[in-house]
Amino acid sequence: MQVNVGGIFVHQGYIDPSDQAELLDQVRRVVRAAPLYRPETKTGRKMSVRMTSAGTYGWMSDRKGYRYERRHPEGMEWPPIPKLAKRIWRDVAGVPREPQSCLINFYDADAKMGLHQDRDEADFEMPVLSISLGDDARFRVGGPERGGKTEAIWLRSGDVALMGGDARLNFHGIDKIRAGSSSLLPNGGRINLTLRVVD
Numbered sequence: 001m002q003v004n005v006g007g008i009f010v011h012q013g014y015i016d017p018s019d020q021a022e023l024l025d026q027v028r029r030v031v032r033a034a035p036l037y038r039p040e041t042k043t044g045r046k047m048s049v050r051m052t053s054a055g056t057y058g059w060m061s062d063r064k065g066y067r068y069e070r071r072h073p074e075g076m077e078w079p080p081i082p083k084l085a086k087r088i089w090r091d092v093a094g095v096p097r098e099p100q101s102c103l104i105n106f107y108d109a110d111a112k113m114g115l116h117q118d119r120d121e122a123d124f125e126m127p128v129l130s131i132s133l134g135d136d137a138r139f140r141v142g143g144p145e146r147g148g149k150t151e152a153i154w155l156r157s158g159d160v161a162l163m164g165g166d167a168r169l170n171f172h173g174i175d176k177i178r179a180g181s182s183s184l185l186p187n188g189g190r191i192n193l194t195l196r197v198v199d
Helices: 017-033 083-092
Strands: 002-005 008-011 050-055 058-062 065-069 101-107 113-116 128-134 136-141 151-155 160-163 172-178 190-196
Touching (some): 083 160
Antiparallel strands (some): 008 160, 058 065, 101 190
């Protein structure tokens, strides 16, 4: 089922349980090659999520600002984007270009992601695709300007959200994790994969 939340289209239950398990295995291979780390904001505050990336570029945040880099902070190149994630992009994104970056965020029970825009990419005509695995997360969506009315929906394991068109630059974030709501990750938590065209 597809739901429109603030112009962002959420395909609920898009990934079946067997493919969720396969994608999780592919993500684990990425994390073994490029370990999760806890990034800093420009002000030096540690984020509550841990992250890594796959693809040609990885999204970075530190005191130098927000940007894309070709190497992990430990120096290695990013591993390839999981094949199943790329297949979902081809099926859902509706654009001819392949994703160049797959940001992987891990949320434990207390992690959040404040309202933000994805605007470090060169071409805003290219959508952003978000894949949820593991525990439920309350996804909050606003408009293209900070402040004002927001809407929220619980994203569940296997949901896919597409941010494109007029909603491409809408503010969005995660304000709550429902711990223990999924059995996909044995120790709990949520994994979010965000696929983007960078240049």
